[in-house]
Amino acid sequence: MFNSDGGVILNFVKADKTADFEMALGKLKEALAKIEKPERKAQAAGWKVFKAAEPGPGGAAIYVFIIDPVAKGAEYSVGNILVEAFAAEGQTIYKTYSDSYANPAIGALLHLTNPKAILVWISVVALASPADAGHFRMIAVVAGCLCIGLIVFGGYAMLFSTSSARRIYVAIRRWMDGCLCVVFGIAGVRLLSSRT
Secondary structure: OOOOOOEEEEEEEOHHHHHHHHHHHHHHHHHHHHOOOHHHHHHHHHEEEEEOOOOOHHHOEEEEEEEOOOOOOOOOOHHHHHHHHHOHHHHHHHHHHHHOEOOHHHHHHHHHOOHHHHHHHHHHHHHHOOOOOOHHHHHHHHHHHHHHHHHHHHHHHHHOOOHHHHHHHHHHHHHHHHHHHHHHHHHHHHHHHOOO
């Protein structure tokens, strides 16, 4: 689900699996046309697919989903749409689709090199480490951040793989974003006002 009027999704596909991926996308388009539901028709009208001319990391092909306008309240799960239209055959098509994706390490690399994430963790380490912290304290702080990251993002991956969790998140997203804004704002003020 999307909580905005438009959305963009990047897909990194194995170079030797582009034919399989495009076959699955063709079946997805067919499924959206076949299902007699207004929300599926709206999804079909606003869901466009583009392929980048240049390869991505590791030679992966990059496919971009541009969804504009978003069908409000509709679920954009490719697997669910395929199964809804083609039943058991849809599961087979979805497996072909999911097997086409490149190594998850590409996504991890993109996240790890995200400047926002890097600055957040630098802020956490700075707040948790006094000026006279020794080597052991610094190692403990960094190790703690690593454990938190693994637990939090692993938990996110498991939690948001369920449709019910995604619906709840969409409902409380604005409140959650507001709370996080306050927390990070306070942390930023503390960093700016701290003395070395």
